[in-house]
Amino acid sequence: MDGPGPRAMRSKSQLQAAIRDGGRAVLVVNARSRRGRRLFDRARELLDAAGLRFVETVPVTDPARLREIFTGVLALEPDLVVVGGGDGTVAEAVSHLAHRDAALGVLPLGTTNNFARSLELPLNLKDAVAVLRDGKVADVDVGWVRGTRPDGSGAETDGGRLIFANMVSLGLSVHVAQHVPHGLKRVLGRGAYALTAAWLLPRHEAFRATIRAGDRVQEVTTHQLNVANGAHHSGQRIARDASPDDRLLAVYRLGDERRLRLASATARHQLTGPWRSLREDAFLTTDEVHIATDPPLQVDVDGEIRGRTPVTVRLLGNALRVIVPQSFVDT
Template sequence: MSTSPLPRAAALIVNAHSRSGRDMFVDAKAKLEAAGVTLTEAHAVEDPDTLAATVRQAVANGAPMVIVGGGDGTLSGVIDELIGKTCVFAILPLGTANSFARTLELPLDLDGAIAVIANGTPRRVDLGMIDDDYFVNGASIGLPALIGETVPHGLKRYLGRVGYLLWALRCSIRFRAFRLMIDDGTTERRMWSTEVRILNGCYHGGVELSDNADVESGEIVIQAVVGRSRARLAADWYAKFFRLRDRHAHTEEFRGCTFRIETTPRLKISIDGEVLAKTPAIAKIAAQAVEIAVPVTPIAAR
């Protein structure tokens, strides 16, 4: 296993519109420089729509490493700019759930994340794809997409995961089960479902949902909550949140490289917290697609 050092120069780009970004930018800049990381440029980006262009320009400017501060949606929105590049991608987890950082076993505090950037190692990891859109951690169909599409930004910003839970309870009143079809190219499965999770990493919404999803496996995991009962969906989230022994009793998992997913009715797809696609869709893995800054200690076997 390679433990080569990370570049000592980097561009810092923070989503100042994220929950913690505006407050963290100045601290992050000072602490990175104190840790020996030379910042070739630093940007606190107020408009999330310009984040991808800012990362693209930093890569074009020759930054050997780009450090992005934000949540899973921010990371997913800029990751396309690193595909096929030699630039290392480093993360400051400043979001609500920070699922991708949890999957990579990155510290969730600012000092710990900076220590990884200063002393860690680069590692190639997988990305997921919905049609032609890359994502870092997970996509979902069902209630999470409804929540992601309608949750007020202020609720998310100030209450974090608690705000998501409160809004989820509100949305669940009008949510209904759907017919699901999953086709891996050889076998087609049909079932009723209340939620589908398309996982590159084991965490989604800050909760560990799968024991099998792994960013170094070369496969994507499709996890379906089976049946028509909303109570069963709530029980599944409860069991997984508290890591109960029977936490996988209500789900069925499929592993592979490529899946076609259809629903009746057609439903929107939340990709790393942002509603960006709609069924039918192709879910697939992009193996070893990007080089990420991780701790020197190996990612634990799942």
């Protein structure tokens, strides 16, 4: 993580009081996200009407500069960083704000908004602004992932580790993320991913994975394997008791080596997620997991290709401070 070292951590109540008393706040909006470009001016109007003031407002037109931008934001020593955008923008913010004495506020302006859904945030812009005004500071979990570089050079990614907010994925979803047309995303939203997956699936090869969590070892053959910190994937709930504040990583596959099983398993997972439990055999829950695959595969970390297998994923409990609705259960 770049930028200045972290200052001493205040309690959640102290940080919340500082924010409510007009503490330093910064607004970063990805103006190239699906809704960010269209809603940037509206977001500023609503934030101003809610009495939220910012020492700096940064519209992002080049996502490649996000790391540089958040490094500059941290140099301002803010109490609150409000981020408007999709899961990729939020993930970059999380990687900088984990273990920092500042809270993350989210305006969900992306396509799937998985992390915002996991925080139980409303997806309506006006209601999301109301949460920033009336919500509370909570601690939630993030994940830590270590693998090798995407080019397979054997060098470790980003000094050996990456912080992520929602999910690490292997398999078909990686190819979908690489090939989904941006124009189709703007028109269809989440539906663009389903159409791209249907197009790619007939040519996708299954892989073997060895999953190690403590003294538990599983060997599976599948087209899709996920390690979730959050509660949502592709805009749908993973399980009724999944939460970014449960001190658990949830490891699960979708289907087996048969392509049609992937399609049916994905549909079943999306339809039954709100009623399933992490205690079911379909999930392996842990605070650390090591995954090796045959053949080695690229790894998707919160929507970006950030490494290759083998990969280690670890939970960092209560490592991120966020603004959530008062109804959010903070443990």
